[in-house]
Amino acid sequence: MKKFIYIFAGVALSCMLMSCEDINEGGVDRHPQLPVKLKASITPFEQDKPETWKGDEEFGVFMFPSGEEKGFASSKCVRFKTDAEGELSITETGTELMYPKDAAKVDFICFTPFEESALTSRALSLDVSTREKALACDYLYSDNSRNKYPALAPVKIQMKHVLSAVRFEITAEDDILPAELKNLNPHMEGVNATGSFNLGDATLTPSGTATAIPMLADERMTSAECLLLPATSNVTVRCNVAGQEFRKKLGDLTFERGKLYIFDLHVSHPGFEISLREIEDWVVETYD
DSSP: OHHHHHHHHHHHHHHHHHHHHIIIIIHHHHSOOOBOOEEEEEEOSSTTSOOOOOSOOEEEEEEEETTOTTHHHHOOEEEEEEOTTOBEEESSTTOOOBOOTTOOOEEEEEEESOOTTHHHHOEEEEEOSSHHHHHHTOOEEEOOOOSBOOOSSOEEEEEEESSEEEEEEEEEOTTSOHHHHHTOOOEEEEEOOEEEEETTTOOEEEESOOEEEEOEEOTTSSEEEEEEOSEEEEEEEEEEETTEEEEEEEEEEEEOTTOEEEEEEEEETTEEEEEEEEEEOOOOOOOO
16 A cells, blocks of 8 residues: 555646646746736725726837836836726737737836827826816826736726825905905915926826926815826925905925825905815725
């Protein structure tokens, strides 16, 4: 009986060694090169207001060897578009993104909307000086998908806003007339309006001098919003109350990428008070 067990163990060990040899030497031949599949979701500025895809949003996708410092600089950007469920597909035939033939691990960097200049600069130009310009460069970016082996299942891409968002929740004393509130015209002063976002290391470099960013208020003047460059700035808030300009210094504030900063702004005679209420932030699910 013992002899039988020894023989059986020897056969099993031989099979294991042969299997390892097949994987190391012949595995590539038995595992054909696979096309890359991607599925993207959005981390919204505000947790209770989910953001979804409309469909046909265009992506730029870089794939490069994991851990290769120069891999991103030399990698080719492939253009994709998404459907309403976040499933990505190539926009041009013949440009299908394929995993490496040797089944090595890869990293992905993605951004949307697609920007032609990013193909060579590896950076996104940002300008939040007006509401229209800010919305045009409200990019979504992802570098969370790292060390991925070839697989049939889609790679989960978690897209996050490049910019920061600010919202004022506005209240007023009873003696503030509706016309006075309509002319509040809130601004964020002391912040940069332009800059460049590096796709490789997710750093932002401001450009130009500090300026004032206008806030867009709703019709009832209950809130006002703007988009800002992620940075640390010595911020001042400016408002017009009863025909006079008033300013309140908020001091150095650090605005982080993809976060929403909510302030309480209370208008009275003469002037206003403002304080930070909360910063929207939460743990984002990490996919394998």
